[in-house]
Amino acid sequence: xTMFKLFQILLLIDGVFMWTLIGQGVLxxxxxxxxxxxxIYRFMSLITQPVWKLTRLITPKFVGDAYIGLVAIFLLLAxxxxxxxxxxxxxxxxxxxxxx
Numbered sequence: 001x002t003m004f005k006l007f008q009i010l011l012l013i014d015g016v017f018m019w020t021l022i023g024q025g026v027l028x029x030x031x032x033x034x035x036x037x038x039x040i041y042r043f044m045s046l047i048t049q050p051v052w053k054l055t056r057l058i059t060p061k062f063v064g065d066a067y068i069g070l071v072a073i074f075l076l077l078a079x080x081x082x083x084x085x086x087x088x089x090x091x092x093x094x095x096x097x098x099x100x
Contacts, residue, residue: 003090004087004092007083010083011080015080017047018080020047021069021076024069025069027041051072052069052072055075
């Protein structure tokens with residue numbers, strides 16, 4: 001497996017978690033207080049549970065549970081940025097510049 005394929009797989013996993021968190025937040029706003037009874041919301045909650053728990057573990061206790069989703073999204077964006085920087089630094093991402 002090439003390093004670029006590994007990069008794409010890692011970005012895909014990161015993207016699934018990130019967009020599921022965003023979708024869960026939007027659906028929670030639309031459904032309101034009945035969100036725990038919604039099947040789609042519970043399914044998204046099941047997918048994002050590892051990220052939620054990890055974020056709760058590494059954030060200070062004074063950060064409220066209402067903000068953990070937002071912090072998790074920022075952490076996933078930071079992971080995406082770090083992945084790009086590392087893979088780009090080592091030249092594992094093919095250049096899009098035209099060759100002569």
